[in-house]
Amino acid sequence: MRLIYLAVLVLLIAPVMAGSGDDDGETTSREFSLRVDEGVKIGEYRVELINVVSVMDGLIEVKVWKRVSEFEDWRVMEDHRDSNFDEGADRGGLTLTVVEIFDDDTIRMRAEYRDDYGYPRKYTTERGLAPKNLPELIVEKKFDRTDISVNDEVKVTVTVKNVGNDTARNVLIFETPPLSQFRYLAGYPPKIKSQLAPKESDFAVYSMVAVTEGEVLVPALVVSYADAKGNIASVSSSSFTINIKPKRKPNLDLIVEPVPPIEHGGTGVINVTVLNNGEASAYRVEIKGETTPADGGIEVTKGSLGKTYFEIAPGASENYSATVKGSRSGNYTATIKANYQSDEVIMQKEVSFEIIVLERPYKYLYFVLVLPVLLVAFWIFRRYKEYKY
Amino acid sequence: MLNVLIIGVGQCGNRILDAINKEAFGGSTRLSKYYSRQKFPSRVETLAINTAVNDLKELRFTSANDRFHVPNLHGVGANRTVGKQGFWNNQDMIMDEIEKRGDFDIAFVITSASGGTGSSFSPLLIHELKNQYKNISVIGIMVLPFREEGSIYLQNAAFSMRDMMEVETDGLILVDNQYLKRASGDIATAYDNINNMVAQRILFLIEALDNEMLSVTDLGDFKTVMRGGMGMGTIGFYQADKKTPSLASAIDNSLKPSNLLYPSNVYEEAARAMIIIQGSKKYLDVDVITTVVEKLSSNIGHVFKGIVVKKGLPKVLSVFTLEQAPELEQMYALAAQAIQEEKNRKNRSKKQLDDAFAYIEDLEEIY
Numbered sequence: 144m145r146l147i148y149l150a151v152l153v154l155l156i157a158p159v160m161a162g163s164g165d166d167d168g169e170t171t172s173r174e175f176s177l178r179v180d181e182g183v184k185i186g187e188y189r190v191e192l193i194n195v196v197s198v199m200d201g202l203i204e205v206k207v208w209k210r211v212s213e214f215e216d217w218r219v220m221e222d223h224r225d226s227n228f229d230e231g232a233d234r235g236g237l238t239l240t241v242v243e244i245f246d247d248d249t250i251r252m253r254a255e256y257r258d259d260y261g262y263p264r265k266y267t268t269e270r271g272l273a274p275k276n277l278p279e280l281i282v283e284k285k286f287d288r289t290d291i292s293v294n295d296e297v298k299v300t301v302t303v304k305n306v307g308n309d310t311a312r313n314v315l316i317f318e319t320p321p322l323s324q325f326r327y328l329a330g331y332p333p334k335i336k337s338q339l340a341p342k343e344s345d346f347a348v349y350s351m352v353a354v355t356e357g358e359v360l361v362p363a364l365v366v367s368y369a370d371a372k373g374n375i376a377s378v379s380s381s382s383f384t385i386n387i388k389p390k391r392k393p394n395l396d397l398i399v400e401p402v403p404p405i406e407h408g409g410t411g412v413i414n415v416t417v418l419n420n421g422e423a424s425a426y427r428v429e430i431k432g433e434t435t436p437a438d439g440g441i442e443v444t445k446g447s448l449g450k451t452y453f454e455i456a457p458g459a460s461e462n463y464s465a466t467v468k469g470s471r472s473g474n475y476t477a478t479i480k481a482n483y484q485s486d487e488v489i490m491q492k493e494v495s496f497e498i499i500v501l502e503r504p505y506k507y508l509y510f511v512l513v514l515p516v517l518l519v520a521f522w523i524f525r526r527y528k529e530y531k532y
Numbered sequence: 533m534l535n536v537l538i539i540g541v542g543q544c545g546n547r548i549l550d551a552i553n554k555e556a557f558g559g560s561t562r563l564s565k566y567y568s569r570q571k572f573p574s575r576v577e578t579l580a581i582n583t584a585v586n587d588l589k590e591l592r593f594t595s596a597n598d599r600f601h602v603p604n605l606h607g608v609g610a611n612r613t614v615g616k617q618g619f620w621n622n623q624d625m626i627m628d629e630i631e632k633r634g635d636f637d638i639a640f641v642i643t644s645a646s647g648g649t650g651s652s653f654s655p656l657l658i659h660e661l662k663n664q665y666k667n668i669s670v671i672g673i674m675v676l677p678f679r680e681e682g683s684i685y686l687q688n689a690a691f692s693m694r695d696m697m698e699v700e701t702d703g704l705i706l707v708d709n710q711y712l713k714r715a716s717g718d719i720a721t722a723y724d725n726i727n728n729m730v731a732q733r734i735l736f737l738i739e740a741l742d743n744e745m746l747s748v749t750d751l752g753d754f755k756t757v758m759r760g761g762m763g764m765g766t767i768g769f770y771q772a773d774k775k776t777p778s779l780a781s782a783i784d785n786s787l788k789p790s791n792l793l794y795p796s797n798v799y800e801e802a803a804r805a806m807i808i809i810q811g812s813k814k815y816l817d818v819d820v821i822t823t824v825v826e827k828l829s830s831n832i833g834h835v836f837k838g839i840v841v842k843k844g845l846p847k848v849l850s851v852f853t854l855e856q857a858p859e860l861e862q863m864y865a866l867a868a869q870a871i872q873e874e875k876n877r878k879n880r881s882k883k884q885l886d887d888a889f890a891y892i893e894d895l896e897e898i899y
């Protein structure tokens with residue numbers, strides 16, 4: 144940018160120099176443009192455009208000062224009129240003239256000064272470097288959950304923060320029209336304060352319920368505001384897509400620890416765990432159990448194979464156990480059935496497992512085998528002795 | 533019930549006794565003694581006596597208690613003089629061993645006629661038995677040698693039989709190895725076959741004597757038969773087979789020389805006889821029996837008959853004593869000849885030795 148200015152300067156200045164070359168050979172004049180908060184260095188002098196006071200009236204405000212000296216001059220200049228600073232160009236000072244005022248930011252100026260001060264060189268003033276006092280808003284639109292299923296309630300938080308250093312005025316939220324995929328409950332459309340001081344923030348919350356499944360593009364939220372001068376700006380949050388999953392369902396798992404074989408006449412414990420590994424509560428859980436063949440060879444002596452629960456929350460599990468007694472050996476099959484509801488829909492789960500009742504152990508049966516063998520062995524040995532000569 | 537004592541003396545006697553014990557077990561297998569019980573028809577005590585312990589060890593079916601070794605002897609080497617001395621030296625011990633077994637109505641003493649131990653012990657033993665048990669009947673069962681077994685055996689047989697007759701046995705039953713060996717090939721099987729035959733007959737006989745059924749023979753009848761003729765006889769036996777279960781032919785067969793333990797012609801040489809018939813009732817036609825027995829008794833002297841009703845095909849045992857025994861005479865002739873030859877051989881040897889010694893008669897050893 145500066146290079147371009149420099150080039151323009153050189154082009155404009157060249158003819159002027161030629162014209163004033165003979166004039167007592169001591170002063171020169173050059174033209175340059177200036178913007179508010181810009182300055183030029185001419186020798187030890189500094190010329191800074193403070194403000195365009197009025198384009199219509201052709202008035203500007205400049206500050207001229209000299210390095211390493213007491214000289215400093217604030218002045219409002221009228222265009223097309225020469226103004227002498229530090230006694231003017233003839234006395235080693237400056238003579239400045241506003242050539243043209245382009246707008247309330249940029250002017251064109253001519254300076255006359257001693258030849259040996261060199262070319263005017265541009266710089267940005269300290270004031271120009273200092274931050275501007277403007278409001279700046281940032282907007283955020285956020286869902287309180289990312290995992291959304293049909294029937295889920297979502298809270299949308301809209302946050303607006305002024306990160307600028309001036310008050311934002313006329314703050315207005317433009318939220319998109321209601322999305323068809325949601326049913327809006329409360330707080331819509333969101334509203335926030337109309338003025339936000341620097342660092343101040345405000346937020347609005349509204350809630351809605353997902354109605355249909357599928358992908359939804361959540362459009363950006365636009366906020367418009369005005370600065371002190373009435374300039375209007377706007378920002379928007381980023382848009383994003385969410386996926387609405389199908390309705391959440393409960394899913395009951397019936398887990399039965401394997402029942403070790405039951406000794407004849409002995410008992411075994413059946414431990415049943417009802418786990419809801421679905422995403423919704425299961426209601427009115429009714430569990431029933433039975434064993435087959437129902438020949439009375441196995442019976443529940445403590446607890447029950449069935450149970451009811453009003454609700455089992457997702458992720459939760461319930462436990463119960465029943466003690467069975469096996470009075471006839473055989474292989475039995477136990478079946479446990481659970482009926483439960485969710486949103487008036489009745490669901491069912493079933494699990495079957497085997498219970499083995501062992502044969503009656505004949506504890507001293509081996510005697511029946513061993514005894515005759517012993518007797519025979521004894522008999523044979525006796526006979527052997529009897530006939531051994 | 534009869535009290536029967538069976539004594540086997542010497543190797544031959546021991547082995548026949550063992551065959552009897554085996555037969556009492558039901559016979560067939562070597563292992564029968566491990567699972568079976570002896571089924572003697574009466575109270576039977578057995579005793580094997582020998583001077584050679586190895587002969588006793590060889591036995592299989594005679595219990596260890598029933599084997600008596602005459603101490604300090606290792607056989608007598610067919611020498612009857614040594615044998616007799618051995619008996620006298622150990623007489624008390626032997627008789628004690630028998631006495632332990634109680635009282636007896638009848639005793640069988642089984643021996644070979646030709647060995648050393650059996651042939652020398654048996655007559656002395658029988659003598660002692662008759663002394664000790666007043667009412668006992670003692671029957672000797674003597675096994676005659678193969679004729680080719682040698683001169684000493686022949687000589688022993690001749691003398692031992694004479695000894696046997698002198699001690700007044702109640703009878704001698706002859707078993708002739710020479711005559712019976714024809715059936716079998718090698719000696720070992722011949723012995724086994726002969727021993728089994730004897731065992732079967734003796735047990736059958738005891739059973740018949742001790743039977744309480746109608747029309748049976750008893751010990752008295754048996755003694756009468758055995759005292760007949762020369763006081764020695766033999767036993768015949770026949771078991772009808774399914775093809776010809778005829779009773780008449782069974783009886784006939786039991787008298788045929790081929791079914792006797794000692795060769796003889798019953799119809800010509802027998803003095804008294806006893807026929808014991810056993811079998812299922814349907815085979816036992818009394819008329820047939822009577823006819824056959826009458827035919828026999830018209831040829832020889834008295835014939836006792838016994839009928840034992842027992843399930844099975846007809847079995848006939850015949851016991852008889854002989855009036856004449858040409859075979860025996862022949863054997864004695866052979867024996868005499870053998871003794872003479874033995875004597876000559878000895879003399880010849882003696883003379884030869886004397887002749888040899890004559891060379892050094894007047895000489896002395898010089899060193």
Ligand SMILES: Nc1nc2c(ncn2[C@@H]2O[C@H](COP(=O)(O)OP(=O)(O)OP(=O)(O)O)[C@@H](O)[C@H]2O)c(=O)[nH]1
Nearest residue numbers: 542543544547607608610644647648649650677723
């Ligand atoms: N039938 C039959 N005869 C046999 C048997 N063993 C040996 N003999 C016969 O018996 C005679 C020999 O008599 P042994 O009984 O062996 O002699 P021993 O009485 O033991 O007398 P020593 O051996 O001399 O002390 C021979 O004629 C053999 O043929 C046998 O198991 N059965």
Ligand SMILES: [Mg+2]
Nearest residue numbers: 543584587607
């Ligand atoms: Mg011997």
